[in-house]
Amino acid sequence: MFKDILKSVNGYDNWSIISMLIFFLFFVGLIIYVWKLDKNFSNYMSSLPLENEENSK
Amino acid sequence: MAEHSTASSNEYQANLETFYYDNGIVKLFAMATVVWGIAAFLYGVYVAFAIFMPQLNFGSEFLTFGRIRPIHTNAAIFAFVGNGIFMGVYYSLQRLCKTRMFSDMLGKLHFWGWQLIIASAAITFHAGITTGKEYAELEWPIDILIAIVWIIFGLNMFMTILKRRERHLYVAIWFYIASWVTITVLHVVNSMELPYTWLHSYSVYAGVQDALVQWWYGHNAVAFFLTTPYLGLMYYFLPKAANRPVYSYKLSIIHFWSLLFIYIWAGPHHLLYTSLPDWAQSLGTVFSIMLIAPSWGGMLNGLLTLRGAWDKVREDPILKFMVVAVTAYGMATLEGPMLAVKSINALSHYTDWTIAHVHVGVLGWNGFLTFGVLYWLIPKLWNTKLYSKKLANAHFWIGTLGILTYVIPMYIAGVTQGLMWKQFTPEGVLQYPNFLETVTQILPMYMIRATGGTIYLVGACLMVYNLVKTAKQGSFVKNEKDQATPFPFQYIKETGERQHRWLERKPMAMLFVATIVIAIGGAVEIIPMILIKSNVPTIASVKPYTPLELYGRDMYIREGCYTCHSQMVRPFRSETERYREYSKVGEFVYDHPFQWGSKRTGPDLHREGGKYNNSWHYWHMNNPRDISPGSIMPAFPWLLTKEMDIQSVSAKIAAMMTLGVPYPVGYDKVAPQDLKTQAKLIATQLVAEGVTDVKESAEIIALIAYLQRLGTDIKAK
Numbered sequence: 001m002f003k004d005i006l007k008s009v010n011g012y013d014n015w016s017i018i019s020m021l022i023f024f025l026f027f028v029g030l031i032i033y034v035w036k037l038d039k040n041f042s043n044y045m046s047s048l049p050l051e052n053e054e055n056s057k
Numbered sequence: 058m059a060e061h062s063t064a065s066s067n068e069y070q071a072n073l074e075t076f077y078y079d080n081g082i083v084k085l086f087a088m089a090t091v092v093w094g095i096a097a098f099l100y101g102v103y104v105a106f107a108i109f110m111p112q113l114n115f116g117s118e119f120l121t122f123g124r125i126r127p128i129h130t131n132a133a134i135f136a137f138v139g140n141g142i143f144m145g146v147y148y149s150l151q152r153l154c155k156t157r158m159f160s161d162m163l164g165k166l167h168f169w170g171w172q173l174i175i176a177s178a179a180i181t182f183h184a185g186i187t188t189g190k191e192y193a194e195l196e197w198p199i200d201i202l203i204a205i206v207w208i209i210f211g212l213n214m215f216m217t218i219l220k221r222r223e224r225h226l227y228v229a230i231w232f233y234i235a236s237w238v239t240i241t242v243l244h245v246v247n248s249m250e251l252p253y254t255w256l257h258s259y260s261v262y263a264g265v266q267d268a269l270v271q272w273w274y275g276h277n278a279v280a281f282f283l284t285t286p287y288l289g290l291m292y293y294f295l296p297k298a299a300n301r302p303v304y305s306y307k308l309s310i311i312h313f314w315s316l317l318f319i320y321i322w323a324g325p326h327h328l329l330y331t332s333l334p335d336w337a338q339s340l341g342t343v344f345s346i347m348l349i350a351p352s353w354g355g356m357l358n359g360l361l362t363l364r365g366a367w368d369k370v371r372e373d374p375i376l377k378f379m380v381v382a383v384t385a386y387g388m389a390t391l392e393g394p395m396l397a398v399k400s401i402n403a404l405s406h407y408t409d410w411t412i413a414h415v416h417v418g419v420l421g422w423n424g425f426l427t428f429g430v431l432y433w434l435i436p437k438l439w440n441t442k443l444y445s446k447k448l449a450n451a452h453f454w455i456g457t458l459g460i461l462t463y464v465i466p467m468y469i470a471g472v473t474q475g476l477m478w479k480q481f482t483p484e485g486v487l488q489y490p491n492f493l494e495t496v497t498q499i500l501p502m503y504m505i506r507a508t509g510g511t512i513y514l515v516g517a518c519l520m521v522y523n524l525v526k527t528a529k530q531g532s533f534v535k536n537e538k539d540q541a542t543p544f545p546f547q548y549i550k551e552t553g554e555r556q557h558r559w560l561e562r563k564p565m566a567m568l569f570v571a572t573i574v575i576a577i578g579g580a581v582e583i584i585p586m587i588l589i590k591s592n593v594p595t596i597a598s599v600k601p602y603t604p605l606e607l608y609g610r611d612m613y614i615r616e617g618c619y620t621c622h623s624q625m626v627r628p629f630r631s632e633t634e635r636y637r638e639y640s641k642v643g644e645f646v647y648d649h650p651f652q653w654g655s656k657r658t659g660p661d662l663h664r665e666g667g668k669y670n671n672s673w674h675y676w677h678m679n680n681p682r683d684i685s686p687g688s689i690m691p692a693f694p695w696l697l698t699k700e701m702d703i704q705s706v707s708a709k710i711a712a713m714m715t716l717g718v719p720y721p722v723g724y725d726k727v728a729p730q731d732l733k734t735q736a737k738l739i740a741t742q743l744v745a746e747g748v749t750d751v752k753e754s755a756e757i758i759a760l761i762a763y764l765q766r767l768g769t770d771i772k773a774k
């Protein structure tokens with residue numbers, strides 16, 4: 001049914017495939033990015049809220 | 058090596074800037090969230106009692122359930138949680154950006170503007186001035202005010218981010234940015250309405266389109282008002298309270314982007330088995346189920362932040378509140394997708410199961426997180442210790458007991474009533490054909506629920522006492538000193554820097570990407586629904602409402618009938634047996650706004666037309682218990698005497714014509730006369746049925762006309 005709707009929008013058959021790919025690749029990309037994230041950087045980022053405490057002491 | 062580090066340390070010292078955080082604005086919002094929280098709980102307790110004691114409206118239209126219930130829901134969402142969001146954002150944003158807020162003045166304008174909106178909401182809802190769209194009931198002038206205040210907040214937030222001294226944006230800030238942009242889009246799209254007086258308007262969308270836009274909004278108001286800003290608060294205040302970094306920063310990145318990407322699609326799960334096209338329903342279900350993954354990722358990230366610190370949780374009431382809050386978030390976000398599965402929804406929808414579900418979210422997640430933050434924040438702001446840890450612990454246990462006493466009976470009530478609606482006898486007829494039977498069955502559960510709400514309120518009052526005492530024993534730190542080094546304007550890109558780190562440095566790019574991500578889901582659902590005619594098959598026999606019926610329909614909205622009655626017969630045998638023909642999408646094409654409802658405290662009304670005679674409705678509205686002994690519907694005796702405002706009729710019809718309802722050209726001029734003619738006819742019928750003292754110009758006549766019209770267009774003549 002959804003395919004029919006897309007067809008009637010612009011006649012492209014492979015819209016649903018493309019949207020599926022975009023969706024899939026978005027998450028694959030996100031996971032690869034997170035996987036490769038520099039550990040020091042992520043440690044630095046996660047300690048950001050706590051830094052204030054140290055500064056004010 | 059040592060020399061080098063001394064040199065850079067000296068340089069660091071030389072650039073160090075001293076500045077002050079503005080705690081004044083945080084204090085204002087903290088006080089507002091406490092005050093409005095108590096008000097929201099009080100209204101909640103009141104409606105919880107009024108639902109089984111209809112006489113609690115004291116014969117006053119201003120205190121009737123249909124008008125009070127929206128005050129409760131709006132107060133809980135926009136006043137209690139809303140001020141809670143701003144409290145947390147104004148505190149954490151300054152510290153995460155290492156700068157004072159951009160403008161104290163904008164902060165004050167934001168604060169007083171928001172309180173003005175809340176006060177106008179309370180007044181207009183009591184007066185019955187409403188658009189009739191759940192959680193978006195505010196009328197158009199207040200909608201405009203919301204937009205202005207929201208932009209002031211956004212401006213203050215973005216300018217603060219731009220003048221920050223910390224280059225990278227912590228994950229909490231992404232949640233704030235995404236929430237701001239999404240709420241902006243939702244509010245603008247769903248509030249598209251055509252004013253016909255300075256306090257009244259009609260939704261520009263009709264029927265199924267209005268329903269889709271409304272629940273795209275309604276669902277994402279939950280997502281981007283009750284959830285994502287509070288996740289931002291969780292990512293800031295939970296590590297602060299536990300004094301340890303968030304468990305996994307990487308997980309928080311995944312949590313953020315997947316919530317943003319998936320949440321916006323899930324709205325149609327509020328409309329399963331309705332007349333919404335099937336493809337949209339399926340989309341809602343699929344994306345709802347996918348939501349479990351990021352939601353639970355976020356919950357685990359919160360809980361695992363406490364790894365190795367669980368001994369602290371035993372001692373510290375703040376952490377206790379936060380742990381239960383995060384757990385409630387996990388429970389509600391597992392239950393939500395379950396309820397979005399069609400077979401479960403078939404049972405749960407329109408019952409108290411939904412009410413239980415949302416209260417796990419608001420009382421547990423939002424309520425307990427707010428309480429935890431307040432217990433942590435108030436001693437900090439007043440530079441003192443919490444007045445009584447014991448009282449805070451007592452609040453924790455009382456609050457938890459309150460939640461359980463609230464939600465457990467609601468689950469029982471929901472499942473019981475849902476099953477009773479569907480129960481057939483071996484002979485194949487409904488076992489409980491009288492709707493009222495299924496209501497009286499669950500009244501004890503309503504009574505326990507009201508007790509649960511009261512217990513929760515008592516706990517919150519303990520908190521108020523504790524916080525006031527805490528503030529009194531300390532002294533308020535209006536401007537809090539801190540030091541930081543500004544980062545150089547030119548950023549030297551580190552080798553191997555990846556996309557997301559670039560994004561974390563650029564708030565405007567983050568805003569832009571976040572907008573694109575949320576726009577995709579909204580566009581895919583809404584654009585085809587509005588553009589494609591074949592989604593709404595027209596039915597030739599469906600005609601616009603007569604002026605009198607339209608007047609009655611506006612009364613139906615004014616009195617909040619939709620808070621207890623649906624107008625959507627789902628295609629189940631149990632519903633077609635009870636209510637007759639299931640609802641067709643083409644029947645709603647002139648419904649600005651749609652009135653499908655979301656809860657059946659009373660029966661569905663879509664096929665109400667012609668079911669009873671006029672005098673039945675007349676006496677039933679005067680006092681439902683005269684007609685149906687044991688009914689819990691409030692009485693509306695004032696409708697029998699209140700005069701219709703015939704002046705407004707031309708404007709109503711003209712507005713409908715502008716929206717494309719096919720009345721003949723110039724009909725708005727003759728509409729008042731038509732209204733009077735039809736009113737006269739109904740009054741004559743009432744007299745013939747034995748009613749004395751009928752006033753032709755009384756509002757009850759219009760309401761009867763509307764109720765008798767409902768669902769009759771497709772009846773075989």
